[in-house]
Amino acid sequence: MSHAEVGSRLASIKHVVLVLSGKGGVGKSSCTVQLALSLVGQGQRVGVLDIDLCGPSIPRMLGLEGRQIHQASAGWVPVFADPSKRLACMSIGFLLPSKDASVVWRGPKKNAMIKQFLADVYWGDLDYLLIDTPPGTSDEHLAAVEYLQEWSPDGAVVVTTPQAVALADVKKEIDFCRKVGLPILGLVENMSGFVCPHCAECTNVFSTGGGEGLARHAGIPFLGRAPIDPALVMLLEQEDKTLVPSANGPAAAGQEQERTASIVETYQRCQLSKLFAEIARRLTEGVAQQQQQQQQTADTMYS
Numbered sequence: 001m002s003h004a005e006v007g008s009r010l011a012s013i014k015h016v017v018l019v020l021s022g023k024g025g026v027g028k029s030s031c032t033v034q035l036a037l038s039l040v041g042q043g044q045r046v047g048v049l050d051i052d053l054c055g056p057s058i059p060r061m062l063g064l065e066g067r068q069i070h071q072a073s074a075g076w077v078p079v080f081a082d083p084s085k086r087l088a089c090m091s092i093g094f095l096l097p098s099k100d101a102s103v104v105w106r107g108p109k110k111n112a113m114i115k116q117f118l119a120d121v122y123w124g125d126l127d128y129l130l131i132d133t134p135p136g137t138s139d140e141h142l143a144a145v146e147y148l149q150e151w152s153p154d155g156a157v158v159v160t161t162p163q164a165v166a167l168a169d170v171k172k173e174i175d176f177c178r179k180v181g182l183p184i185l186g187l188v189e190n191m192s193g194f195v196c197p198h199c200a201e202c203t204n205v206f207s208t209g210g211g212e213g214l215a216r217h218a219g220i221p222f223l224g225r226a227p228i229d230p231a232l233v234m235l236l237e238q239e240d241k242t243l244v245p246s247a248n249g250p251a252a253a254g255q256e257q258e259r260t261a262s263i264v265e266t267y268q269r270c271q272l273s274k275l276f277a278e279i280a281r282r283l284t285e286g287v288a289q290q291q292q293q294q295q296q297t298a299d300t301m302y303s
């Protein structure tokens with residue numbers, strides 16, 4: 001399997017964006033899912049590739065746990081998260097015998113799996129492929145960057161929480177991107193305060209603004225901040241993604257709960273979707289701007 005095979009497989013994908021975080025648990029996977037749902041809500045066709053091989057959480061977050069991938073003549077067919085088939089997903093979670101099975105692999109086996117994901121998945125036409133990575137800078141990051149090299153991914157979105165301990169690690173992530181020549185499309189500050197569902201007062205549990213300050217200091221775009229929202233946790237945890245989560249907890253027995261047709265619509269009923277719609281808009285604008293600049297540079301070189 002060559003780099004050229006990865007390139008030809010990805011030829012029908014307009015943009016590839018990696019989602020990174022310095023620390024675990026800062027909300028990188030949930031930001032990937034929210035970006036994907038927001039982009040689909042804005043009319044884009046999106047794929048999510050989960051390369052967090054030891055801790056795949058995307059299938060659960062998208063309500064796809066227990067689903068199987070099928071082998072077609074064109075390659076592995078991804079699993080679709082919505083009836084309109086605008087949101088496709090591929091994860092090692094679909095290949096494991098059970099949701100509790102662990103992946104105990106060394107680097108070479110992880111590299112081979114990532115290569116296979118990039119070369120063998122038949123995504124069809126996509127506007128965006130979002131790649132959810134493990135925290136830190138590990139074999140998975142290096143493998144993805146290496147195999148995507150010739151195809152040239154658009155860049156990375158870095159997710160952090162506002163407190164100093166997470167920011168220290170995100171600086172390493174920024175340094176990694178610079179070392180491997182991966183453009184940084186922007187930074188998202190997640191868990192930036194907690195908005196009380198009763199009185200709408202915002203408490204800055206982990207302080208706030210640290211991510212924005214770091215982005216300014218590092219000269220990278222700040223895409224926005226999102227507070228802690230219990231409704232998001234409910235949506236990501238509940239099995240049936242068509243039930244509208246209530247900030248006040250699950251409906252009492254006998255009480256009807258509101259339902260939508262798809263996870264994309266359910267997410268749009270969450271408060272956080274308004275902030276992520278803006279974050280997704282800033283990301284797409286940044287990608288378009290970068291593409292324009294690259295085109296201008298190429299035009300100047302060949303004129």
Ligand SMILES: Nc1ncnc2c1ncn2[C@@H]1O[C@H](COP(=O)(O)OP(=O)(O)OP(=O)(O)O)[C@@H](O)[C@H]1O
Nearest residue numbers: 024025026027028029030135191227228229233236
């Ligand atoms: N803005 C938010 N509001 C409420 N809960 C959130 C928010 N962001 C993330 N969470 C919750 O925090 C937990 C960790 O999030 P997530 O799994 O996305 O982190 P992660 O950075 O991908 O972790 P890891 O890479 O270590 O698996 C999840 O239960 C998720 O639902």
Ligand code: SF4
Nearest residue numbers: 196197198199200201
């Ligand atoms: S701000 Fe705190 S005390 Fe006031 S209603 Fe909200 S949770 Fe309760």
